[in-house]
Amino acid sequence: MTEAPREEWRRPGPTAEQRRNDLWIALAVTGLAVVSLTLARSAGMFLLGPPPSGLEQLFWTVAVTLPLVWRRRWPAATLLVISVAFIAAQARAAPETQLSSGALFSALYSVGAWSSNRRLARRLRIGVIVTMFAWLGISYTLVAKHIPPGTFSDADGPVPPVLAAMVSGVLVNGLFFGFAYFFGETSWVAARREHELREQAEELRRSQVEARDRAVLGERVRIARELHDVVAHHVSVMGVQASACRRVFDRDQDKARTALAAIEQSARTAVDELRRMLGVLRTSAGTDAAPPAAGGVERIGELVERARDAGLTATLGVYGDTVALPESVSQAAYRVTQEAVTNTLKHAGAGLLDVRVRYLAREVEVDVTDDGRAGGRTTTEGLGLIGMRERVTAHDGDLEAGPRAGGGWRVRARFPLASAAGTRHQPGNERLLTADGEGRA
Numbered sequence: 001m002t003e004a005p006r007e008e009w010r011r012p013g014p015t016a017e018q019r020r021n022d023l024w025i026a027l028a029v030t031g032l033a034v035v036s037l038t039l040a041r042s043a044g045m046f047l048l049g050p051p052p053s054g055l056e057q058l059f060w061t062v063a064v065t066l067p068l069v070w071r072r073r074w075p076a077a078t079l080l081v082i083s084v085a086f087i088a089a090q091a092r093a094a095p096e097t098q099l100s101s102g103a104l105f106s107a108l109y110s111v112g113a114w115s116s117n118r119r120l121a122r123r124l125r126i127g128v129i130v131t132m133f134a135w136l137g138i139s140y141t142l143v144a145k146h147i148p149p150g151t152f153s154d155a156d157g158p159v160p161p162v163l164a165a166m167v168s169g170v171l172v173n174g175l176f177f178g179f180a181y182f183f184g185e186t187s188w189v190a191a192r193r194e195h196e197l198r199e200q201a202e203e204l205r206r207s208q209v210e211a212r213d214r215a216v217l218g219e220r221v222r223i224a225r226e227l228h229d230v231v232a233h234h235v236s237v238m239g240v241q242a243s244a245c246r247r248v249f250d251r252d253q254d255k256a257r258t259a260l261a262a263i264e265q266s267a268r269t270a271v272d273e274l275r276r277m278l279g280v281l282r283t284s285a286g287t288d289a290a291p292p293a294a295g296g297v298e299r300i301g302e303l304v305e306r307a308r309d310a311g312l313t314a315t316l317g318v319y320g321d322t323v324a325l326p327e328s329v330s331q332a333a334y335r336v337t338q339e340a341v342t343n344t345l346k347h348a349g350a351g352l353l354d355v356r357v358r359y360l361a362r363e364v365e366v367d368v369t370d371d372g373r374a375g376g377r378t379t380t381e382g383l384g385l386i387g388m389r390e391r392v393t394a395h396d397g398d399l400e401a402g403p404r405a406g407g408g409w410r411v412r413a414r415f416p417l418a419s420a421a422g423t424r425h426q427p428g429n430e431r432l433l434t435a436d437g438e439g440r441a
Contacts (some may be wrong), residue, residue, distance in 0.1 A: 010116045011191050014072040028066035033065045034058065040095040048093040057096070060089035064100040071110040076117075076124055079107040083128050087135050104132075112184020113191070125184070125257045129177045136173060140166050181245035212386065219387040223332075223394055228280045238266045269326055296330035297357060300366070303334075303341045304355050310345055310371075320359030329415045332391040333357075333366045336399070339388050340368035340411035349373055350408070363397075363416045371408040388413065 014022070033258030037057055040046075051057055063085040071078045072196035086104050090097075108125055247257035299315065307314040325333070337355060344350050358365040385401055388411070392399040397415040404410045 004384040009192055009195065011114060011188060011195075018072060022072055023069050026066055028324070029068060029099060029103060030062055030065040033061045033096055033103075036099050037061045037094075037096040038296055046093065046095050047097075048090055048095065051093050051095055056092065057094045060085060060094040061096045065103045068103055068106055071107060072114045075107070075110040075114045076120065079111045079124060079128060082107045083131065083338075087131075088141065090135070101176070105176060108177065108180035109184040109187070110182060113187035115188075118156055118188075125181055129181070131137070132177065133173065134168070136169060140169070214386070215386050216390060219390045223391060235266075235270055238263050238270070241266070267288065272326070289323060296327065297325060297333050297364075298330075298364075299334055300337050300355060300357060303338055304353070307341055307345065307353050311332075312344070313351060314353040315355070317354070319356065322365075323417070325364060325415075325417070329364065329395055329417070332395055333364060333395075333413065333415060335391055336388045336411065336413045337366050337368055340401075343411075344368070344370045344372060352408075363414050365412065365414045367412045369404065369408060369410045 019229065041051070041054070041057070064082055067078045067085075082103055086100055089100060108128065111121050111125055113410045115124075165366040241259045241263045245256045245263070248259070249256045304314045304316040341353065341355070344353055350370035352371045354367075354369045356365075388401070389399050392413050392415070395415050397413060399414075400410065400412045402410065
């Protein structure tokens with residue numbers, strides 16, 4: 001945010017609760033000021049000279065403190081009223097000065113903290129401070145003429161007594177007005193920075209939402225293209241089989257029957273893939289996203305090999321009887337494994353990588369684990385996990401991703417196989433590919 005917008009920023013006015021607080025604070029300060037006035041009169045503390053009548057003393061005390069009710073709502077007007085009443089009260093020798101000085105400090109602070117017009121706020125505060133010092137000089141001049149002889153008889157310092165008293169007063173008032181100006185300005189800057197942080201946080205939240213939406217849309221478009229390739233493949237196979245069936249239908253009914261069975265299976269697979277696409281994906285016209293390279297579970301070994309080349313101790317285990325997977329399922333399993341291995345290489349600082357593919361009774365499962373750290377991984381809001389989850393969801397599967405209890409990270413995806421209901425997992429038919437590429441039971 002540049003300096004110009006900062007100068008143009010206007011602090012919102014006080015809330016209803018803040019205005020209520022100002023009311024109660026002003027009433028409390030006014031009440032304490034009246035008590036202070038009563039004590040000063042009772043103790044005969046008439047430091048400014050002979051006081052006026054009691055009613056006038058009460059009037060000036062209330063006039064200086066009660067305007068604090070509007071210190072945040074109309075700060076400039078409040079400062080002017082309190083400043084004029086403060087000087088008038090001292091000119092009239094009203095004895096209450098303690099709470100009155102606090103009211104003046106609060107009014108100066110409020111202009112710096114709440115005034116919407118920053119130029120006016122600076123000029124007004126400087127003008128009031130200069131006026132107060134001018135009044136201080138006038139009052140010192142008037143008082144110095146009436147100092148009784150012997151007032152400073154006990155003074156023994158190197159500085160003349162009258163000069164010492166005047167310098168002391170100037171220093172105290174300089175600190176008084178300086179703190180009022182500084183803290184008011186600091187409060188306004190803090191409010192402006194809080195506003196900027198809220199704006200930046202909201203902008204960041206919108207950017208994150210847009211990034212997630214773009215990531216989901218882009219991932220779905222890529223999945224749709226993959227599914228398009230799968231459906232187109234099956235439709236082409238159906239066309240070839242139908243042509244073959246037509247040619248041999250009269251001569252060889254067994255071959256025709258085989259061709260019809262293949263057409264039936266291809267049709268069912270194609271319809272299933274098309275149903276997933278229409279149920280989960282939305283088309284996006286005009287996108288330039290490049291289609292990813294084809295890949296299936298048969299290429300998971302290449303991912304493990306690349307992890308070995310990168311220095312990891314990587315193993316690949318394939319469990320159960322392998323079955324022919326629908327192409328979209330095979331591609332999704334490959335992509336999930338690819339993303340998990342990529343996260344391990346980029347963010348984990350791992351030394352061990354274990355990839356397992358399990359062919360179960362009614363589903364196929366890919367399981368990727370490592371011994372790396374979990375702190376730098378893609379979280380549930382990350383784009384990588386969004387892509388994995390979209391692919392798994394598109395096939396009615398389940399995805400688990402997170403830190404392991406014993407350390408490291410795990411990604412496990414399950415894809416149901418509706419057409420593999422007759423396939424059974426046979427224990428004892430597992431093989432494990434170790435880092436040297438040799439298989440062992």
